[in-house]
Amino acid sequence: MNTMRVSHRLKRWATAIWQVIGAVNIRAKILGIVLGLVVLMGVAATIEVRLLLDQTLTTQAREHSVAVARDVAARATDLTLMRDYYGLFRLLRDTQANNPDLRYAFVIDSEGAIIAHTFGAGFPAGLYDANIVTSNEHHRSVLLATDEGDVWDTAVPIFDGRAGVARVGLSLAAREQTVAAVTSQLLITTIMAAAIGITAAALLTWILTRPILQLVELTKAVTGGDFSRRAQRWADDEIGALTDALNAMSDALAQAERERAEREQMRAQYVTRIIAAQEEERKRIARELHDSTSQALTSLLIGLRSLADRHRSPDLRRQVDDLRGIVGQVLHDLHALARQLRPSVLDDLGLAAAIQRYVADCRARSGLTIDLAMPDLNGERLDPALETALYRIVQEALTNVIRHAHATTASIVIERRDGRLRAIIEDNGCGFDPAALRGDGDLGLNGIRERAALLNGHLIIESAPGNGTTLYVEFPLLASAEESYACEPYSVGR
Ligand SMILES: Nc1ncnc2c1ncn2[C@@H]1O[C@H](COP(=O)(O)OP(=O)(O)OP(=O)(O)O)[C@@H](O)[C@H]1O
Ligand SMILES: [Mg+2]
Structure with missing residues (x-):
């Protein structure tokens, strides 16, 4: 149940993220990809280099502190045995002068007393016990965290421990400076690479999207019924082929539209002519019915009346009256027909x-x-x-x-x-x-x-x-x- 809810939520997030990314235009997408990659690679390289450099420099500093401590122990043997404190002090001071990273050095005699050190005013509390070496060890190094940063403290027994112990503290401040310098250099390189990458990507997307945007304009125009637009062919690639295809489609549509308009015009003219001819024919028949046929029928009517007037026979008069009635009806029907064909009242x-x-x-x-x-x-x-x-x-x-x-x-x-x-x-x-x-x-x-x-x-x-x-x-x-x-x-x- 829980996993279902989680997967449902993940799906919703994925959809929401895709909606945002999908809505962004191609130019922003490519720029985003380039910037993201450059920044990711820059940051990853910086972190990797920092870690490696830190490790290497720490190891190097440790070896250096061991070497210095050994050197001090070797050179202090006679001086310690002879209890030449001034000589010891000079040895320590010279060593410090020759090694700028050397934070301190001191010598402990076989009794455990500090007989020479480089601290001047006072010996820091707790330092003595921070690194104890036994006589059967060659040396012992301990990383101390002090107020002034990390220090490699190395203790080396003098004359196998019989004459005491020499201790030196080598500061790691140089390491931190080097790491910081390399980090900032790498970050500057990353920013420069990002700037160059973005410029190149912007140029590339401009080259890529310019013909695409033009094609979008063309399809919009075609959708709106404007078949006169053509897109310019920018390059010989797939987009160029697409441009040719769309231009050919516009040509075909324009041609089809021209033919359709011609056909439509011809059809309209044809219909107009048919309707006009129909009206004309109705008018002609109506006129014919009125001018010729109904005139003839009217004459017939008049002739029948005079025929009836001239003859006294009731039978004949009845027959003539019947005929007159029929002719009158035909005349009436003819007028109705003529009216339908072209009613004079309309005009x-x-x-x-x-x-x-x-x-x-x-x-x-x-x-x-x-x-x-x-x-x-x-x-x-x-x-x-x-x-x-x-x-x-x-x-x-x-x-x-x-x-x-x-x-x-x-x-x-x-x-x-x-x-x-x-x-x-x-x-x-x-x-x-x-x-x-x-x-x-x-x-x-x-x-x-x-x-x-x-x-x-x-x-x-x-x-x-x-x-x-x-x-x-x-x-x-x-x-x-x-x-x-x-x-x-x-x-x-x-
Ligand atoms: N008012 C209506 N009620 C029911 N059917 C109709 C009506 N008007 C048209 N129709 C149907 O539509 C068909 C087509 O009508 P239309 O007027 O185009 O042709 P027509 O009347 O058959 O022939 P014409 O008008 O050319 O003499 C008719 O045949 C009829 O079936
Ligand atoms: Mg009809």
């Missing part, structure tokens, strides 16, 4: 009146309950392209409701808001799956979408089988069509 009275009339026709034809609300139009005229587009959209949407929806009610709302015109056409019919619509082909719902798109607007279809259908069409009021497909005003079917 003469505007969108609101045309839609009202069309909706009234639909109610009469289909028996469907249709609510119509156009609160913001108030008979005001809009751009002719916009009026034609919206009229055709409502016409197509209502035709669909009547043909496919099996609905009982439908509603149409046309409103202006924030400089946009929005039409919502809703029914409570059977609904359908908009995802199953074919993207090309007929000009029904696709035509609505195209007409809206040509006016910088869009169509949203909300429908599902069994749930009715709602079409949202919206476009900006000020938008002018890329190529207006509105027709010139003309009159028909009046």
Whole structure:
């Protein structure tokens, strides 16, 4: 349980540390690695050298103190035996003069009395007993910690101990100075190496990261849809190859984008032409129906009336009246058809009146309950392209409701808001799956979408089988069509 908690905590720390390190940029990472390595190696080398130097110098000082003590013991033999105290004193003083590290020296006679020493005023208490050598030992060295630092105290028996003992104390102050000097030298070298390392690493990271940062800029531009940017190839390495690959990708994307835009433009022109041709054809047929066919039918009507006036036979008159009734009905239907094809009210009275009339026709034809609300139009005229587009959209949407929806009610709302015109056409019919619509082909719902798109607007279809259908069409009021497909005003079917 405990180990689990510890490993969980370790994992959390590792994640937190990685989050911090991971967030740092490459330049800081490389600089950090170089600095860390140089400092680590410098400090490790300094500690190692300090330890080795300390050991070596301590051993050397010990050997030196033994050598000096031996020398003093050898030279003091005769003087001690002769009890030449002054000679002993001079020997000690000369020895000290020749060995600057010698802290002190003294001679003990066979009785254990100090007969010469270099302390001048007084002999330090406790020093005598700090190092006792027996006569069968060659020497004995003891490291003493004194107020003035470490001292190697070496005792050497004089004349195998029969004439006493010579003792010297060799200071280790020189050792400490040497170690301190070498340490500071090593630290200075470390700092200089770190400075050189950081400069070199900074240069290296600049060389490394400059093309990478440029590639980052390039990919950002590509993501933002700007395919015109190219990255400069700095070197012949892997990054150079990556730069070539990304530049080639940008070229391909730019080319694809150009082709897409061309295709889109061609498609828009094609759709515009189809819609214009459709309008033109409707206009032509409507004019034909009005100018030629309905004129002929009207003449026929007049001819039938004069025929009836001229003959008194009731049978004939009844037949002529029946024929007149049929011709009148055909004329009426022809006018309705012409109105649908191109209602003159759209050109003469505007969108609101045309839609009202069309909706009234639909109610009469289909028996469907249709609510119509156009609160913001108030008979005001809009751009002719916009009026034609919206009229055709409502016409197509209502035709669909009547043909496919099996609905009982439908509603149409046309409103202006924030400089946009929005039409919502809703029914409570059977609904359908908009995802199953074919993207090309007929000009029904696709035509609505195209007409809206040509006016910088869009169509949203909300429908599902069994749930009715709602079409949202919206476009900006000020938008002018890329190529207006509105027709010139003309009159028909009046
Ligand atoms: N209001 C609606 N209710 C139910 N189904 C609909 C409705 N509107 C469209 N649909 C379905 O979507 C299909 C596509 O409609 P669209 O208007 O594009 O073509 P269409 O009416 O079949 O033919 P066209 O309009 O070209 O004469 C229709 O066949 C119909 O199945
Ligand atoms: Mg349709």
